[in-house]
Amino acid sequence: MKSKNLVSLSVAAVFFVLSITGLLIYFGQGSHLVDHTHAWFGILFVAASIFHIVNNWSSITGYTKNRRTGAIQKEFVIPVVIVAIFALGIGFDLPVFKKLANAGKDLVRGERPRGGPMAQPKVDSIASAVETAYATAYTKGDTGALAAIMPVKTALLTEAGTILSGSDMQKNILKRTAPEVLKTKVDHAEALDDHMILVYGTATNSTATSPSVYTHLLKEQDKKWQIIAAQRAFPAVQ
Known part of the structure; x- marks a missing residue:
């Protein structure tokens, strides 16, 4: 050779x-x-x-x-x-x-609209689909579906100031003793680039007495949109 x-x-x-x-x-x-x-x-x-x-x-x-x-x-x-x-x-x-x-x-x-890297209707559609899938998986206690939307390495800052991971979220679901119903409402979504979307929304949980506001960072990877970072907080009292 x-x-x-x-x-x-x-x-x-x-x-x-x-x-x-x-x-x-x-x-x-x-x-x-x-x-x-x-x-x-x-x-x-x-x-x-x-x-x-x-x-x-x-x-x-x-x-x-x-x-x-x-x-x-x-x-x-x-x-x-x-x-x-x-x-x-x-x-x-x-x-x-x-x-x-x-x-x-x-x-x-082709040419992008001046408002951002993606057309706003597309951004809103993606944000709504991801948030709906997340709320549905959480409510049903479907850890497999939740992992597809929120990977195990996702970082979540809770209302109490503690940091959880996507893996912790799945474990908490398995420990439930009573059903929970989570509903999310997208208040605003904006594209950071072609593969990143920042979502601001309001969430209600059947086990909580008041709604919370949240921020989710969505990322597209292998043509799938996932939540890679999240933050929850109680809205300030006026």
């Missing part, structure tokens, strides 16, 4: 996957799976490239300098200049590079 052939083919294979995931991210079609694949194959590409450079070091040095005169070849200067231009342009966030970076997403998604 020839090491040069193995390394060259490895670089080509890894680059092929990187190209696909890179284009998906560029055109705004990324996801948790795509991002992780791109990151890991990026590491593999760096490793394979190092072996490729080591195996072809004599050829690479031959490309950079004229063996007769020792002068630097223009074939080496041009790539260096191009890389420097892009590195500086991206580093200083020059308008043309900023526009180019978002061109793929703009092409696929």
Whole structure:
């Protein structure tokens, strides 16, 4: 087995996957799976490239300098200049590079309304669906459905100032001795970006004497919206 052939083919294979995931991210079609694949194959590409450079070091040095005169070849200067231009342009966030970076997403998604990254009706619809699913799962005591909406690592700051996790919420449901009916009402929802929504609402619980206000941070991951952080408080008495 020839090491040069193995390394060259490895670089080509890894680059092929990187190209696909890179284009998906560029055109705004990324996801948790795509991002992780791109990151890991990026590491593999760096490793394979190092072996490729080591195996072809004599050829690479031959490309950079004229063996007769020792002068630097223009074939080496041009790539260096191009890389420097892009590195500086991206580093200083020059308008043309900023526009180019978002061109793929703009092409696929089109123009966004000025009010935010997502149209407000869509934001309201997502917030309402998540809050309804959360209240339904909580009321029914369905820990599986609750875990799908509020993962075990979700942080919840309660009215009493204690911090619970999504896992604690599930355990509390299993310890119930009497049924609870939770109702939520979304008062306002706003998109922070294409994958994050902040929800302000009012909740009533059949076991509580007064309603509470809450804030939920929703995040889309793998095309599913979940509550990743929450805070509850009693409204101030006027």
